[in-house]
Amino acid sequence: MGIPVSDKRDLRLIHPASSREDRQIIPSEVLGMVLFIGTEVMLFAGMISAYTVVRAGMPVDAWPPPGQPRLPIMLTAFNTLLLLASGGVMWHAGRKYAEGFEKSVKPVMASLALGVAFLLLQGYEWANLLGEGLTMQAGPYGSFFFLIVGTHALHAIIAILILSVATYRLRAGELSEHGFTALRAFWYFVVGVWPVLYWQVYL
Template sequence: MRSRGIGNIQAVDVPPRTPVVSDGVLGMMLFLLTELMLFAGMISAFAIAKAGATVWPPPGQPRLPIEATAANSLVLLASGALLIHAQRQFSRDRESARKPFFAALTLGTGFVLFQGFEWVQLIGQGLTLQSSALGSFFYLIVGVHAAHAIAALWMLARTGRRMLSGWLQPSQLATAAVFWYFVVGVWPVVYGVVYW
């Protein structure tokens, strides 16, 4: 909390200001507004390309791993749920928040690693950035999502370090958590549009 002066005049009827949403969370939400529009832009561009194509999916391209990614999506959703749980625990009992928090972090990292593994396989099967419109959009959209996931995980890891040292404030946890909820929340849309 920053110190806020009351002024040189004693004011009885003017209460001090208490923000509805903390600075960090509000700032993060504003950032995520832009990122939401970024995904909206890419996804609608993809939808237009798909609708305008005479043959879809483009011939000679590998099938996207719908089932494996569905399982991986569940891992990501579980990670988000665990983080919600951790955040709730943190406001009651700080110690008990650690386990779900680091479980969420681990599952999130697992999601990104599995996606990377999937990319390597798809590139091996001939789906590349240049091979077709599907490849271009797939790597663009999923890649931008992965970049967000990695940034959010890095932020969560820093939050975790603070948590271990006992310096973590609830608003700091909330700031990093909101970022991760965005990554988790936008993924089902990406999955639904790109993979199906």
């Protein structure tokens, strides 16, 4: 036995959404994403901590291990700039959304294009490193590199796929403001965690 629609409307009149009990402090989509990002931060923090302990336990001249390929610092620095630019353009898209959802479509697509460029360049870098003999089985150096950077790449791929679908919905005017905010927050996480990984793993 449900409450008739007319009665539900009456209940809403008695308890308007702006009342103290019903007001929304944080939109559900954003809160859910914040909690998810919190778990993701801990995942990367755990991996970085394990890497730091193992690296600190090695002799100074044994890291990176002699005979193993060196990571391309300059190329990845450029790639880092690409990803940071992508984050900046996404932030711009968020601001444009306030002027009308259709105005944010192009910046979101530009941000995604920069994200895809980041992934392609990283794929090129990985292919080179694998060709030079750096693999997961090559030792702790290779294991940590592919584990940490690979986990980030996986997040970037998933984020780009989700944002591609979101862009389609954004163009159709079907994406809610809070949903857009939550998705942007995830992209900011993917962008924001990368400089930390670059600093820890590459430098």
